[in-house]
Amino acid sequence: MKKYKKMVLAGILLSSTILGANTSVVQAASTSTTNSPLTVDKSLLTNAIQVINELLDSKTTANKVNAQTKFSDLVDGSTLNVQPIFGQKSASEFASTLQSELNVVNDSGQLVPMKVVTTDTTTGFAKTVSYTLDGTTKTVSVDYNLTKPTVTFSKGTTMNFTSADEANANLSKLVTVKTTNGDNANGNSNSKTLSSDPTTVTASGAVTFTPSDIYGKGIPATGTVNLYSAPTVPDRTVGTADAAKNPITFTADNGQRFLATPTDTTTLTAVKYNITAIDSAGSTVNDSVTGNAITYSGTAAVTVKSNSDAPISYSMVFKDANTGNVVYAIDKSGNSGDVIDSTAATTALNGTGYTLSSDQTQTLATDTTEIDFNVTKAAKTTVNYISNITGKSVGTETLDGNNGSSTMLKSIPKGYQLVNVGDFAQKLNADQPNKDIYVKPIQTTVGNLSYTVTFRDKTTGKQVGTQVKSEGALGDYIGLTAPDGYAFASVLDNGFLLLKNNQNVTKYVVAADTPYNISYVDQDTGKEVGTQTGKGADGSKIVLKAPTGYAFVSADDINYKIDKDTPKSTVYVQKSDQTEDNIVSGYPKDGYIKIYDKSGKLNNDVVLSEGSSWIIDQSLTINGAEYYRVATNEYVKASDVYKYTPLQTVATTNGTNLTPVYNSRGQVIIDRALDTNTPWYTDRSATIRGQKMYRVATDEWIKASDSTLK
Incomplete structure (x- = not known):
């Protein structure tokens, strides 16, 4: 059996940067070495890139596929919606482009002649147009789907500053306007402005920001500004001098929370502390400008009070079960042998909003100075979905769970998709009961789009097989079958994304002989x-x-x-007694895989490479733990590896919105998501946490139920 050699995978991840899908999906491909897609010869992408360039070359409009409207169905005096035609154009050029975009046709599918009736003098956009067919004229209004400017918070909607001066000097850098609108048809450059209420920050509180561009006001957004200042550490009484060394958490008069860690207890009347601002999860609060932790130094008096009935003084320290950070601490005293159980801990937590994550019991000893408990805090956030076209709410969703835990959006309004794909996975925050998330209408089209696929021999360039002519919906991934006697030249040639009507596609094949x-x-x-x-x-x-x-x-x-x-x-x-899935891989980022003998004894002389793959031929239970044999008298713990089945295929995401991405341990990746109906090369499948999944990058997986193998 070969050993100490990493399994090398060859293949590609079908990035939407190449295929021209929604560019937000690019966030699914991490730039880190552990999550990077496998490389591919980009000379194979010429055809795909050419198709996308044809679609994206024109900056006159964002919409290149439009629903047809029959003249017979057109209602006189009605309104037609269209994407704005940005950029300065002559009147004839504008009218020609608008006619194609509105796409009013006769019964034979031919465009009906259009005339611009009125024009907005400020923007240069046509306001009303008329169509004449067989002596009948119908006039309609044109409504341009201008997106409303939105507010972008570069450091989150909660911004922390050490002074009002710092806040007022930097808010304009942390809060900016985002608009997808371009220059108008008269050639006037689009400009962005931002106003705030209050205009000057003097105290902690909410600030409403209103964005604008040359087309009007956008969607207001509210941020929270926290102004920090040095707090006063409260004096306290403890039973022994050693107890003065324990950290404490406290809440200042303005409601801000701090963790005070003693740095010098030489003088108990003036114990020195390092003071760090913390949030409800016990996480350090960072200055939004510098990115550094907000810290102070201070002193407070500690009184040692002897008590013969309670000689042991200790601190009950409560740590967030998700982050491990201290969220609350209280000084207590008791006797050796006292049982500090969940009841006592719950009593100490009364009024804090935290609950024990599990039953926990500890016993006091003479040298006890600290007893730790893991706690959780419920977080409930109401998500308000805001249309970036109308600026109005189109739906809400309530997210429940533990503070600091990750969850995914489940109720994105029907007919909409996220503007920012990173919003798909949310980290629950008890300090944020409400959150606005921008969505945009999903572009729809009436009827199917036609396409023609031509197969060519990669070596000779000659056409082989029969052209495929068919129809599909906008954005469909069209899977293909190679002509008899041929195989596709690359994984890319297995299919394509349907992006426009009458799309011509060339796919290269090689003789499978x-x-x-x-x-x-x-x-x-x-x-x-x-x-x-x-x-x-x-x-x-x-x-x-x-x-x-x-x-x-x-x-x-x-x-x-x-x-x-x-x-x-x-x-x-x-x-082998392994009937299937007899290949295992170590988890990425876990370092070397330890080797044991058949008795469960660690072999200090041999390790397997991180993330490497190995054949197993036996399984064995040692002291209640499962092991797999990778060589004679060499075993790995089942908990250190995962079984998988090799593949050489493409998985296409399905569903109505984004597809979540998981790591090899089945944990959702908070800043990744794949767009719907996009193809991804997969080299292995595995059952992870009871779910069948396909690997699309080194440590990125999607559920089989969220995808279809092509």
């Missing part, structure tokens, strides 16, 4: 125990399956590369 003959040989006996034959494209990869009752000796053998110069290959296998 290279035979392969694989002989599976038992490495212990040298006898052949199975064969696998077929034909495929030279240089392509297929996933092999070991004969029943056997497992591969090396993980590298599972992905087999067809080679015209080596039509026959021998792959060694060994007997």
